[in-house]
Amino acid sequence: MRSSSLVLAAALAAGLNSAAPASAALKVVATTEDLGSIAREVGGDRVTVDAIARGYQDPHFVEAKPSFILKLHAADLLIAVGRELEIGWLPPLITQSRNPKVQPGAAGYLDASLTMKILEIPTGQITRAMGDVHPQGNPHYWLEPGNGRRMAQAIQAKLSELSPGDASYFAGRYADFDRRLGEAEKRWDAMMAPYRGAKIVTYHRSWPNFVERFGLQVIGYVEPRPGIPPSPSHTLELIQEMKKQNVKVMLVEPYFDLKTPNAVARETGATVLVLAPSVGAEKEITDYFQLFDYDLTRLAAALKAAGGK
Numbered sequence: 001m002r003s004s005s006l007v008l009a010a011a012l013a014a015g016l017n018s019a020a021p022a023s024a025a026l027k028v029v030a031t032t033e034d035l036g037s038i039a040r041e042v043g044g045d046r047v048t049v050d051a052i053a054r055g056y057q058d059p060h061f062v063e064a065k066p067s068f069i070l071k072l073h074a075a076d077l078l079i080a081v082g083r084e085l086e087i088g089w090l091p092p093l094i095t096q097s098r099n100p101k102v103q104p105g106a107a108g109y110l111d112a113s114l115t116m117k118i119l120e121i122p123t124g125q126i127t128r129a130m131g132d133v134h135p136q137g138n139p140h141y142w143l144e145p146g147n148g149r150r151m152a153q154a155i156q157a158k159l160s161e162l163s164p165g166d167a168s169y170f171a172g173r174y175a176d177f178d179r180r181l182g183e184a185e186k187r188w189d190a191m192m193a194p195y196r197g198a199k200i201v202t203y204h205r206s207w208p209n210f211v212e213r214f215g216l217q218v219i220g221y222v223e224p225r226p227g228i229p230p231s232p233s234h235t236l237e238l239i240q241e242m243k244k245q246n247v248k249v250m251l252v253e254p255y256f257d258l259k260t261p262n263a264v265a266r267e268t269g270a271t272v273l274v275l276a277p278s279v280g281a282e283k284e285i286t287d288y289f290q291l292f293d294y295d296l297t298r299l300a301a302a303l304k305a306a307g308g309k
């Protein structure tokens, strides 16, 4: 990361930070495009928002680019998913930003997971040797509109704390987001109502909040454990279980190799459905609402083609 420090030093020397912004908009950096989308919803024109991980990237493993350090150096607020989703790449970026405002524990650091509904919290002893990338419960909680609302609430509270003069503006933006989300939820629930109880398989454990909300059942995973690549013996067991339970739809995140899913599909007759785990996973998914529109439209079509349950 020495080159990153040099980039930061060079940028500072060049006076990139010396020009005062035209407005007093809060500079927000979100670790994911999902958090970024909701920060834009709530913050409106009183914030500028940059997201680090692209929606088509595996959020557990993001390349730490020097440009992120510059963004963090200038930020008023960093919003993280938390639950160790970003543990492999975010801590060094924060340290190297040399920005006291966004260090963990500071007012400009928001761990969004603190007020979320978190599933799959381990009860036994968990060690890194087990290869688990979800040691503090499932961090993919944003894929559920109820948690989307909680994310917006947490961001509203934090923005109001950092910019008290804009608190009523943020409250109004939140109320509007809440109303539109409520309308969208009715549409989404209606789309998925015919498929309640449908059985699916997913590659990674990205979807527990999503399937709980929309009434689906995950009967198995392509990964033997979160973060552990498929093994021949596990794949064989998965194929047998899918045949036994007549499972015809597999969800795959866009950053995984399709070789094993395609092999499983050939054996079971299941459809491989690449869905978007985040805003930005596809060009057309530019906000939190479009994320669910995109995924649920495709999922409902696949379940319909597979004969419902």
Ligand SMILES: [Zn+2]
Pocket: 060, 133, 134, 139, 140, 204, 205, 206, 226
């Ligand atoms: Zn994960």
